[in-house]
Amino acid sequence: QQKVQQSPESLIVPEGAMTSLNCTFSDSASQYFAWYRQHSGKAPKALMSIFSNGEKEEGRFTIHLNKASLHFSLHIRDSQPSDSALYLCAASSGSWQLIFGSGTQLTVMP
Amino acid sequence: NSKVIQTPRYLVKGQGQKAKMRCIPEKGHPVVFWYQQNKNNEFKFLINFQNQEVLQQIDMTEKRFSAECPSNSPCSLEIQSSEAGDSALYLCASSPANTEVFFGKGTRLTVV
Numbered sequence: 001q002q003k004v005q006q007s008p009e010s011l012i013v014p015e016g017a018m019t020s021l022n023c024t025f026s027d028s029a030s031q032y033f034a035w036y037r038q039h040s041g042k043a044p045k046a047l048m049s050i051f052s053n054g055e056k057e058e059g060r061f062t063i064h065l066n067k068a069s070l071h072f073s074l075h076i077r078d079s080q081p082s083d084s085a086l087y088l089c090a091a092s093s094g095s096w097q098l099i100f101g102s103g104t105q106l107t108v109m110p
Numbered sequence: 111n112s113k114v115i116q117t118p119r120y121l122v123k124g125q126g127q128k129a130k131m132r133c134i135p136e137k138g139h140p141v142v143f144w145y146q147q148n149k150n151n152e153f154k155f156l157i158n159f160q161n162q163e164v165l166q167q168i169d170m171t172e173k174r175f176s177a178e179c180p181s182n183s184p185c186s187l188e189i190q191s192s193e194a195g196d197s198a199l200y201l202c203a204s205s206p207a208n209t210e211v212f213f214g215k216g217t218r219l220t221v222v
Contacts, residue, residue, distance in 0.1 A: 086151055097166055103151045
């Protein structure tokens with residue numbers, strides 16, 4: 001059974017800082033990896049996803065996947081107060097299941 | 111914006127009562143998921159469907175919950191006998207494939 005773990009549980013960074021969020025998974029057969037963002041009181045929404053080893057950059061956000069080490073991460077460059085939210089990582093596990101981590105609560109201080 | 115529609119947004123039930131919530135997945139998405147998000151924001155997978163068939167479900171869902179996704183009707187998740195520990199946000203999501211899922215706004219259940 002796929003296990004997905006996130007770190008840290010919470011993070012406070014100043015505006016303009018680089019933020020790094022981490023996620024480990026247990027199923028080496030996973031094929032889809034994603035980060036979701038949930039603002040307070042709202043539904044989670046997909047932020048970025050990746051299928052193969054390496055990096056993908058979209059604006060200030062970069063996702064990095066290393067299947068060999070069962071690890072993927074999200075990096076936010078020039079963090080903004082509007083980035084403050086709960087960040088959830090997710091990894092696929094056979095039978096169309098998407099397993100989520102328990103989340104990292106990010107607060108960006110102005 | 112997500113087109114997954116969940117009703118009701120809020121549900122209050124007494125212990126032992128049935129609690130039923132509904133979800134209309136996004137059109138054309140064959141896969142539907144139900145998740146439970148507790149007060150600590152932890153996500154728990156409950157069950158998923160491909161078209162009308164159950165793909166996978168956890169033990170808790172099998173024993174105390176009933177769920178279905180009939181064709182041409184909303185999907186539903188029902189707790190047969192609500193317990194205090196069931197108080198949570200229940201999120202429905204749909205997906206076109208084994209990739210991105212699109213969430214509804216959720217049903218917040220409070221069991222008093």
